[in-house]
Structure formats: C-alpha cells, structure tokens
Amino acid sequence: MKRLPFIAGNWKMNKTVEESLDLVRGLKVSLQGIEDVEVAIAPPFTALYPVSQELKGSSIHLASQNLFWEEKGAFTGEISPMMLKEIHCQYAIIGHSERRQYFGETDETVNRRIKAALRYDLKVIFCIGETLNEREEGKTFSVIERQVEGGLKGLGEKEARDIVIAYEPVWAIGTGKTATPQQAQEAHRFIRQKIERLYSGGISEGIRIQYGGSVTPENSKGLMNQEDIDGALVGGASLNAESFSRIVRFKEI
DSSP states (O other), X not given: OOOOOEEEEEOOSOOOHHHHHHHHHHHHHHTTTOOSSEEEEEOOHHHHHHHHHHTTTOSOEEEESOOOSSSSSSOTTOOOHHHHHHTTOOEEEESOHHHHHHHOOOHHHHHXXXXXXXXXXXXXXXXXOOOHHHHHTTOHHHHHHHHHHHHTTTOOHHHHTXXXXXXXXXXXXXXXXXXXXXXXXXXXXXXXXXXXXXXXXTHHHHSOEEEESSXXXXXXXXXXXXXXXXXXXESGGGGSHHHHHHHHTGGGO
C-alpha cells in the first residue's frame, strides 16, 4: 500500500508570535506546489491562532504540541481539544518523550489525551520511543510494545485510522545522534507488526509511522527510503524555513 509521506515540524518552546509568522510566511513560499507530501507544523500555544490565520488557503496543516483530556474546568495551564478545534488545529502531538520525561506523562495519561483528541476530530501524532539505557539493556521492543498497547488501549479500528505514530528514540532527540536507517526501519517494522496484531482490516499497512530524532536535510532521504518509514517528526531543523523545506523535499535530494 502506498502511504502519503508526512513531515511535521515540532517547534517546541521556540518562536515568539512575530517569529512564528515570519517562519510560516517563508514556508508558504518554499513549500508552494508540494502535493506528494503532507506537511504540518506545531508552533507554541501562544502562536497557534495567528499562525492558523496565516495558513488560510495553504496546504500546510496546523498541530498543537499537547492537549488535556477535559473539555473545560479547573485545570490551570491546560488547553482543551475544543479550544484547539476552534482555532482550526488538525493534529495534536501526544506523548512526546519530553512530556513523559519532564511533565510526568504516562501511558495512561497519553491514552486519555488521545481519546479526547479523537472525540473532537483532531488527528493524533502519537509519540513513542526508548531511552538510551533501555536500548543498551535490550529493552527497545518491550518498551515500544508497552507504549503502543498503553496509548491505544480501548481504541477501535475506526479511531486507530486517525493516528500517526512517531517513533522517536529518546537518545536521538536533540542530541545530534540519529538512529541509522537500519535501526529505525527495524523499530518501524516492529511497530507495524504490533499494529497488525492489535487490529484487523489492513490498518497496519495504512497507518503512517514517522521517525523523529535529530532529523536533518542530510539524513532525511536515507531514512525515508526505508520501507516502513513514512515521514518525520522534525525538531530543531523545523525552526528554519530552508532546512525544513529541504526535508519536505527529500525526494529531490
């Protein structure tokens, strides 16, 4: 099955509103005419609304970096899926390793956030991945399996179709160390086989699995040439219009 490549930029805690708008304007120019790759960007919360306005008429999709599982209430500092939907977000990144590492996210809370996003017709970029210690101890596959099962718990086939999985080995995020294409493919194949065991109906062949972790214009094509790698969740390189555009245009490299 041919899967549409999906490149998403996670800006993390970077860019003021003005800086965000400048970057988006640059991306609109440099990505004009792209039709064979889906593109999304995830600015910080403060920039989501102005960026959504700037993206009108563009093929670039808007994503949030997180969300909470309740519609409203006494949850200081949180953002609800309803609020994101109102400003035309189409995707939500959920379960990023930095959320797990610094803010106490667990497989259970990730699952609750995924279910909330899907209730509001937000598509999900569901992040999983092992730490360096877990890889060195030979636990990569058991960690991935636990995170996939926990994050997708209670979700049916129809819901699973609206999920993109992002495999991000924690040891490669922001470190400059990238999993080799072979290491990444091995993990991606394992994830696809796990989805196949969880769901019938050919979902495993249709679901897109991104790679994340120090993705650059230089290594993107080698990763994207792997059979089970369907895109990238890009961190640092997404903060510059030229470098991000080169990754999106990996087929031209």
